[in-house]
Amino acid sequence: MKTQSTARPCKQVALLRFATAGSVDDGKSTLVGRLLYDTKSVLADQIEAVQRASVDRGLATPDLSLLVDGLRAEREQGITIDVAYRYFSTPTREFVLADTPGHVQYTRNTVTGASTAELAVLLVDARHGVVEQTRRHAAVLALLRVPRLVLCINKIDLVGYDEAVLTAIGKDFAELARSLGFESVVTIPVSALVGDNVVERSAHTPWYDGPTLLGHLESVPVTPPEADAPFRMPVQYVIREHASDYRGYAGQVASGTVRPGDEVVVLPGGTRTTVTGVDTADGPLEQAGAGRSVTIRLADDIDIARGDVLAAAGTPPRVTNELDATLCWLSDKALRPGARLLLKHGARTTQVIVGVLGDRLDTDTVSWADAPEQLAINDIARVSLRTADPLPVDDYADIRATGSFLLIDPPTGNTLAAGLVGTPLTLAG
Amino acid sequence: MTTPVLDALDALESEAIHIFREVAGEFDRPVILFSGGKDSTLLVHLAVKAFAPAPVPFPLLHVDTGHNYAEVIEFRDRIVAEKGLRLEVAHVQDWIDDGRLTERPDGTRNPLQTVPLLDTIVEKRHDAVFGGGRRDEERARAKERIMSLRDGFGRWDPRSQRPELWNLYNGRHAPGEHVRVFPISNWTELDVWRYIQRERIELPSIYYSHRREVFRRDGMWLAEGPWGGPRGTEVLEERTVRYRTVGDGSCTGAVESTATTLDEIIAEVTASRLTERGATRADDRLSEAAMEDRKREGYF
Numbered sequence: 001m002k003t004q005s006t007a008r009p010c011k012q013v014a015l016l017r018f019a020t021a022g023s024v025d026d027g028k029s030t031l032v033g034r035l036l037y038d039t040k041s042v043l044a045d046q047i048e049a050v051q052r053a054s055v056d057r058g059l060a061t062p063d064l065s066l067l068v069d070g071l072r073a074e075r076e077q078g079i080t081i082d083v084a085y086r087y088f089s090t091p092t093r094e095f096v097l098a099d100t101p102g103h104v105q106y107t108r109n110t111v112t113g114a115s116t117a118e119l120a121v122l123l124v125d126a127r128h129g130v131v132e133q134t135r136r137h138a139a140v141l142a143l144l145r146v147p148r149l150v151l152c153i154n155k156i157d158l159v160g161y162d163e164a165v166l167t168a169i170g171k172d173f174a175e176l177a178r179s180l181g182f183e184s185v186v187t188i189p190v191s192a193l194v195g196d197n198v199v200e201r202s203a204h205t206p207w208y209d210g211p212t213l214l215g216h217l218e219s220v221p222v223t224p225p226e227a228d229a230p231f232r233m234p235v236q237y238v239i240r241e242h243a244s245d246y247r248g249y250a251g252q253v254a255s256g257t258v259r260p261g262d263e264v265v266v267l268p269g270g271t272r273t274t275v276t277g278v279d280t281a282d283g284p285l286e287q288a289g290a291g292r293s294v295t296i297r298l299a300d301d302i303d304i305a306r307g308d309v310l311a312a313a314g315t316p317p318r319v320t321n322e323l324d325a326t327l328c329w330l331s332d333k334a335l336r337p338g339a340r341l342l343l344k345h346g347a348r349t350t351q352v353i354v355g356v357l358g359d360r361l362d363t364d365t366v367s368w369a370d371a372p373e374q375l376a377i378n379d380i381a382r383v384s385l386r387t388a389d390p391l392p393v394d395d396y397a398d399i400r401a402t403g404s405f406l407l408i409d410p411p412t413g414n415t416l417a418a419g420l421v422g423t424p425l426t427l428a429g
Numbered sequence: 430m431t432t433p434v435l436d437a438l439d440a441l442e443s444e445a446i447h448i449f450r451e452v453a454g455e456f457d458r459p460v461i462l463f464s465g466g467k468d469s470t471l472l473v474h475l476a477v478k479a480f481a482p483a484p485v486p487f488p489l490l491h492v493d494t495g496h497n498y499a500e501v502i503e504f505r506d507r508i509v510a511e512k513g514l515r516l517e518v519a520h521v522q523d524w525i526d527d528g529r530l531t532e533r534p535d536g537t538r539n540p541l542q543t544v545p546l547l548d549t550i551v552e553k554r555h556d557a558v559f560g561g562g563r564r565d566e567e568r569a570r571a572k573e574r575i576m577s578l579r580d581g582f583g584r585w586d587p588r589s590q591r592p593e594l595w596n597l598y599n600g601r602h603a604p605g606e607h608v609r610v611f612p613i614s615n616w617t618e619l620d621v622w623r624y625i626q627r628e629r630i631e632l633p634s635i636y637y638s639h640r641r642e643v644f645r646r647d648g649m650w651l652a653e654g655p656w657g658g659p660r661g662t663e664v665l666e667e668r669t670v671r672y673r674t675v676g677d678g679s680c681t682g683a684v685e686s687t688a689t690t691l692d693e694i695i696a697e698v699t700a701s702r703l704t705e706r707g708a709t710r711a712d713d714r715l716s717e718a719a720m721e722d723r724k725r726e727g728y729f
Contacts, residue, residue: 015437082572082590087565087617094437096615108592115594222434236450241482250479252447252596281478291435293446293479306454330592344597347454404595413578413601415591 013089014222019098019113021141022123023133027154031123031192032086032099035214038199041088083112093218107363107378108330110137111418114144115404118224121150121213126159126189129169130176136363138173142180143326143361143380143425145400147225149177150186152213157191161204179428180366188213225400226290230315231256231264232394232402234346235308239295248279248295249304251347254401256312258296259287263313266304267392272313274299290401307348309392309402317392317402323385325405326361326396326425327375328418333409335375341416342408343387351388352407358382367427375417382423395422438624442475445612447596448575449479452557452610453486455600459557459610460550463489463516465497465505466675467632468561468613471621474630475612476559477512487559488515492546494538495522496656496678504633517553519545536657537679547583550607557600559610565617575614581605619698626691638671638689649682673698 022028036042086097100106100113114120120141124134141149151173159165170187177185188197189208196202199214211219232254239248258264262275277297278285288294296310311317329335335354343352359368361380375381396403403424407417435443452459461476463469476485491505509516521538524530524545533541550558564571574590576598591599600608613621625632643650643666644659650670651658656679659665670683671694688694 013437014434015440082587084571085564085615086571087615089617089619094617094620112592112594116596227434236447237454237480239480239483244482246482250450252443281481289435291440291443293443293450342601344599346597347451401595404597406594406597406599408599408601413599413603415594415599418592418594 013092013094015094015096016118016217016220016222017096017098017116018119018121018217019100019110019117019141019146020121020123021100021110021113021137022154023125023131023137026123026125027192028099028123031121031152031154031190031198032097034192034195034198035097036086036088038195039088039090039214041086083109090214090218093222095217106133106136107140107328107380110140111144111328111330114141114146115418117144117146118222119148119150119217119220120146121152123152123154124169124173126153126155126165126169130172132364134173135176135366138176138180138182139361139363139366139425140328140380142182143328143420145225145397145424148186148220149182149184150188150213150216151177153187153189154192156189156196156205157194161189161196161202163205163207166208176366181426181428186210186216188216224290226255227257229255229290229399230312231258231262231310232312232317232399233258233294233296233310234348234402235304235306235310236347237306238304247301248277248297249310250293250295251310252293253288253290254346255290255399257287257289258294258310260284264298264310265313265316266302267309267311267316268319268390269302269308270319271300271302273302307346309346311392317394317399319390319392321387321390323387323391323393323421324423325383325385326420326423327379327381327383327407328420329375329377329379329381329416330418331409331414331416332377333416335416336373340410342410343385343391343405343419344408345391345393345405346402348389348391349408350391353386355384355386358384361425385419393421395424396420397422397424438620438627441613441616441620442478442624444596444615445475446479448598448610448612449476449559451598452559452600453480456557456608458553458555459487459559460490460517460553460555461485461487461559462546462561463491463505463509464675465491465501465508465633466561467621467625467636468563470508470630470632471613471616471625472559472561473508473512473514474628485512485514488517490517490519490546490549490555490558492519492542492549493521494542494677495520496538496654498633498635498652498675498678500635501633501675504631508631517549519549521545524548535679537677538656539677539680542677543583550583551605555607556602557608557610559612561613562609562611563616563618563621564614573611573614575611576600577609577611578602579607579609583607585609619695622691622695622698626695633675635672635675635683636694638669638686638693640667641670641683642666643668643670643683646682650685651682652678654678 084099088095098113100109153169166189190197197212233251235249235251237250239250260275265272276299278288279295339354341352343350357371359382360372362369394402403421405419406415409416521541530541562570574593643652644663671686672683688697
């Protein structure tokens with residue numbers, strides 16, 4: 001019973017969430033500014049504000065990074081501190097861009113931006129090629145399993161639009177990407193400053209026959225890898241309506257598809273039952289896929305509460321108190337073995353004790369190094385964990401939503417770490 | 430066996446519903462800020478959808494500056510009644526009458542909302558407060574989390590925000606602290622209008638073009654009212670206008686517009702050369718960091 005406007009049917013427009021990463025001087029803010037500017041997503045009053053602020057700072061030309069750097073401290077220090085979200089759209093697609101700053105707390109910011117991204121744009125400077133920071137960012141993007149990767153070789157105007165430079169850097173990076181497990185990388189030569197191949201095709205690169213950056217963003221498939229995975233849905237809330245004797249389990253489909261008639265298992269309890277309805281406020285659905293918020297009715301009257309997970313009965317997640325996981329440590333407070341923390345997985349928060357620390361990822365060399373005695377901010381390492389409640393988990397490499405968790409500091413409530421079940425990063429060679 | 434990719438509006442709706450349900454599951458006394466404006470009306474619509482067929486498990490709160498448009502207050506009360514919701518109103522006037530607040534020389538009451546808001550949060554022990562803020566509105570808001578911790582003074586500290594990962598929201602807070610929640614963070618102004626059209630959401634009439642007596646101040650069309658004006662050389666004249674945002678009458682301007690339908694509004698928003706806040710909100714013009722400074726003090 002969906003209400004549709006009679007005036008004009010709504011056009012179907014897909015949403016692509018993507019992240020940008022790059023080191024400090026690769027021109028990332030300029031690239032983001034260029035995307036916003038050339039898609040006409042920056043409006044006159046914003047441009048005027050940037051022009052005013054640039055004049056106040058004694059700059060000759062408007063500094064497009066001021067469009068992005070919104071906080072007082074960022075403008076005062078001339079740096080980007082925090083992940084910023086930017087929005088633009090074209091007639092065929094809407095974009096949510098997580099702009100992740102490269103230097104301070106780079107792991108924290110890149111992990112945050114990558115965690116919701118279906119695609120990442122990694123920048124390198126054509127004059128410098130693949131550098132240490134590129135390896136670092138690529139390793140984090142690979143660890144977080146961002147499904148698609150684009151390499152933008154920026155500042156090609158500064159190397160005379162030389163095809164050989166692009167080929168050499170592209171080859172270098174392809175090798176790195178392969179060793180990190182990326183199946184394919186799209187490489188685009190751009191100049192964010194001049195606008196070459198960002199939105200408009202450049203006349204300076206006749207040897208390049210690939211898409212512009214925006215052209216690629218508009219045409220890349222947006223289907224998440226979880227669409228074809230087995231069904232999972234953490235139960236967030238139980239909806240009861242007494243007058244109609246309604247009882248449904250509300251949640252957002254984490255992976256796969258659910259239909260009436262499907263056999264599901266309720267975890268960690270293990271009871272099996274059958275889906276009798278997939279409801280929304282607009283009426284029941286024939287099926288619901290990953291990302292959709294629904295309310296599921298079941299055939300049997302079972303005790304189900306917030307935190308339980310509904311899963312495909314034939315291919316359920318494993319239920320365990322012992323987790324081998326990879327942590328991205330995001331806090332100034334160090335982690336030592338034996339720490340007692342909280343763990344949030346899906347809609348459940350439980351106590352956790354940290355066991356032994358395993359190998360640490362050396363992001364400079366992109367290789368596993370010996371286990372550290374403690375974890376400091378920006379460290380990525382393997383760890384074993386024991387939880388108070390059993391958790392239904394999948395490897396992060398298989399299903400991101402049921403393979404991810406937070407570690408939380410009990411006294412302050414702060415988020416300490418991004419956790420990934422298993423070791424999602426396999427290094428070749 | 431792949432299902433079709435979600436349309437952008439469906440994806441944004443599902444994200445917002447997920448956020449409402451997380452808060453319902455993890456907090457004891459949430460409240461939705463509801464002014465009758467388009468963003469908070471959208472919030473209420475999404476809250477109803479998140480819990481249907483059961484009722485919305487939270488009350489609504491309006492911090493009423495007393496400088497509101499009559500059409501909006503009438504709309505607010507009608508929506509509350511129609512949807513069977515509960516509304517609390519904190520009147521800024523009460524705070525001025527008993528001396529806890531002082532009227533500003535410029536007559537604007539928008540910044541005066543912060544104290545009644547914080548007092549009400551403390552008095553009613555609200556631990557989660559939903560707002561209709563969007564990240565595309567303003568640069569400081571672009572850095573705001575979907576779930577954003579406020580200390581015992583209601584302050585926002587942009588330097589110590591928790592990282593927000595996947596769709597795992599961390600709403601842990603100490604007694605006396607609370608969390609601001611922004612379910613439509615990722616919506617743009619155009620998304621809001623397209624969704625209002627798709628869902629046929631009713632809005633106060635002042636969002637649509639109408640004739641109104643207005644006067645020019647700081648490049649905006651302001652209406653006559655108890656907030657002062659016209660003053661000095663300002664002259665009242667009748668114009669064809671509509672509102673893009675609805676806030677305190679002293680600082681919310683109308684734009685000249687002939688858009689009487691949602692189609693026309695969407696066409697106008699698409700073609701607009703100014704952001705909605707830049708065009709019609711004097712409170713954001715005070716300084717380069719006006720919004721950040723107000724947010725640090727506990728404003729939305």
